[in-house]
Amino acid sequence: MRPTRFVALGDSLTEGVGDPVAGGWRGWAALLAPGLAAEPVPFTNLAVSGAQTRDVLETQLPAGLALRPDLVSVVVGVNDTLRRTFDIHAVTARLDTVYAAFAAQGAVLLTACLPDPGAVLRLPGALARPLARRQRAVNTVVHALSGRYGAVHLPACEDAWIGDRAMWSADRLHPGEKGHRQLAVRFHALLAGAGLATGPAPSAEPASPAPTRGAALWWLATAGTGWVARRCTDLLPQLLRLAADELRHDARGTSARLDLRATQAVSTALAALPVVGRTGAA
Template identity: 40%
Template sequence: MTVLEYAPQGLRQIRSLVVLGDSTAAGLGDPLPGGGWRGVGPLLADALSGTEQVRFANVSFTGARMGCVRTIQLPQALAMAPEVAVIIVGMNDTLRSDFDPERIRADLEHVVSALKAAGTVVLTVRFHDHAKVFRLPGSLRRALRSRIDALNSVIDSVSAAYDTGCLDLDLLPGAYEMSAWSVDRLHPSELGHRLLAQGFASLLAERDCAIPNPVSLTCSGGRQVGTAGHVLWLIVKGIPWLWRRGRDLVPYALSIMLKSFVGPPR
């Protein structure tokens, strides 16, 4: 069956899938018993697999920003000639001092237009309010919220212009349940990744793509992390990560705080 043929029931049978993006796209938060990460990509690939396993590649990596997707990941994705591409990226941009919505827009538009020109069904995400699952001081919360709003505005406009399927995490059922998040409250847990995969599968079903194996929300196959593991992660990974990212975001938050004290210009 070629990529232009359809399943017997009149639905398009997807044969290839690629995931681009950052650490969430890479599967962080959904550890496997033997090591490594699973995440939304393999879960969605399993949902799309019928009599044959979907050809799947994940070109994402931790720390990736929108520019990384354009310059590094896009060529790898296009070489695969995927029928479906999932893009999860942008949060790392919001945490940096050189945050630039217009540059992000140019990079995302380039990525989406190139994939669409290759005949790929493109799926994107717009982000939720991280402050609802990750406690932050007021100034930091406002700083991050304003940047997420700007990022979502870019994603909305590009998604509308190129008719991509866009998964709104703020409206995703269960997205704000603590069980949907890993210990760091920044990456989805196994359940969270399953919610993402289910959401993307629904977007593909709306585009007449076959979903032979609907995504289950019953967690299985992942490695369970106990209390000791949570504490160890916080000490070894969590606090150093917050310190590195805080050095970029805190100055911006302080400027917001200062403006709130000074008031608007007369």
Template identity: 40%
Template sequence: MVVGDSTAVGLGDPMADGTWRGVGPLVAAALGIAPDGYLNCSFTGARVRCVLRDQLPAARAHRADVALVVAGMNDTLRSDFDPHAVATDLHGVLAELVAVGTVPVAVRFHDHGRVFRLPAPLRRALRDRITELNTAVDTAVRAAGVPCVDLDALPGTYDLTSWSVDRLHPSELGHRLLARAFTERLRTAGFAVPSPVSLACSGGATTTAVDHLGWLLTRGVPWLWRRGRDLLPHAAGIMLRSAGRRARLSVSASDPPRRACDSAATDGAAPAVGAPG
């Protein structure tokens, strides 16, 4: 079973019939789960609270042995990002799944600015957000006592071949890498993996240069504009703090060095008129 956002839906791994495959079916096949025993509750744009409020009821009712929980990145891209609320909501998702006998596997995220090649201020703003998100994930995972996959430590995470044309979602190879990481974590947790995930791409639709250009014009630029506006206030704060630090360092460097005797004389001098005593 899968809950979460567009990565959980399978975006980036298109099939010839126009549907998405992605990490969920790959993990299900590796675990030997029949298609009629697999459920994907995820939808595009989902934030962690969406998983708790909208996806969890069906997930609980399904009572799967395993649930992949892929959510949180959309939260970092919004102006109302609240890591404490994310930690609370994610813990609610994990704890509720555990309560019905499901083993959920959560995800810690990578520095996606390195993949998307954002402008420096936006990249730093997003990196700060992802650091806060990962702290929230750690808190929820620790409290629920469930396994977790760390994307930042996953080999291939920062290779462009692991990402689709939009650089927002994994490519077929990226989904396979993620599926393999999930199954390895589940094997460690005691689950049998009779058919390990292959990294050889097969069954997916191929994309062309025209597809790449079309996505950039119709989806990529509008997305960057929308999300950039949400991150801009935080990025502006980073720029202002950085400029302030540079100014202080510049003033400090321009001050003439004080001799030891000058310091001693000043330390022993009487306070000036009006100075605090």
């Protein structure tokens, strides 16, 4: 089946933050769309910066279903890991509902596992490890659900380009143009291999230079301070408690218990899904 309509759901990554163009953001999904077929494919980007799985379920899903896409990308979850309310059981149930709804319409799902924000931000170990554990949990769920619904899945968390500073925007949280192009190129290769992309692959070469260190510092001194303040109000108190717990386990040599606890939570969340989620359309 060749896609005749492409709809993108998610957060700032899919909205295109980090890849500015006249009038707003572009991003990997917009770069991918022209290569899906020889003729232009209608493309709608419903992704919104800051969106969590709840936002995708409650707001983006109804809008996406109304468009009846042939190809739909659902890339979300990082913002959930950055909230004190993080609950892998809730994340799993929401994603399963979203995937199942599009699969029931016959849409091909496009999904991705993403790097953890602690590594991207280069946080100290005790602060980074709890975020990494959360993102691994989300990635495990996304990987499992992608298999369940026959999604075209990109394990972007494993890509070597993630460690390349030139791939990231000045905020160090979102890919720059070069990073967005890498995502588009990799998604296109997967879709082409499945016979779902027949147009030319997106160019991997950016039109704009990578942000300088000065640009990164300017972002932190201006827009970045507001971002940090908002996240600190919501996440920092809990993250500090998680870091203290991490250090206690380190001192006792029992850090493996934290990983085991997270793994068990993911297993329980997946096992709790309704039967219809297990046998949904692929």
